[in-house]
Amino acid sequence: MITTPEHDQRIAKMFFASVYPHYLTKIEKKGRTLDELHQVMQWLTGFTPKKIEALIEENVTLEQFFKQATLNQNAHLIKGVICGYRIEDITTPLTQQVRYLDKLVDELAKGRKMEKILRSEK
Template identity: 75%
Template sequence: MNTTPEHDEKIAKITFGSVYPHYVTKVEKKGRTKEELHQVIEWLTGFDEKKIQELITAKVTFSQFFSEANLNRNASLIKGVICGYRIEDIETPLTQQVRYLDKLVDELAKGRKMEKILREG
């Protein structure tokens, strides 16, 4: 299943800061911490907590967010279905990257062990 150009454009225009509080709520509601969320975001993007806050304050879109990211070389190991799309089959790089982040947050909220989330073995 592939995404539509309209879907891809919509995702590109969403601001990271508008989604971030939902990530925090999701993981904290399931007993995980904001620090663990930041660990996951840093693993995927290379952004530390200070940079994450700068990006939120600057109201960057996902397009800008991922254009500045240094994507983890193991990001392609993130597989599965999120929001009805099989991540490894998404052809638009930005949409795939956003879904990588969604999947990692989902795994964190579901209680998966951090070494599994971070694809360490």
């Protein structure tokens, strides 16, 4: 799916520190833990909880956040619709990566089992 340049720029310029509390609130409301959120984020990005904290303190944008990330080799297995967009059809890499994270957080909040969230080749 083609996103507009304005949409992609808005996502790129968002600060990770402004998005992170929303992820945490979303999963905690559903009985999931900070450790589980960090596990999901580490699987996708390679960032340890300590690195995530440092990136929040540095006030990095989502663009800077994903530039520093080492995306999991199985991230392409994340499929489905999030925020009205089919993830596998998003053509802008950064927007797709942000939606990968959104989808994983959404699945965590919905109570999906961790081994299903942390995808692996079969």
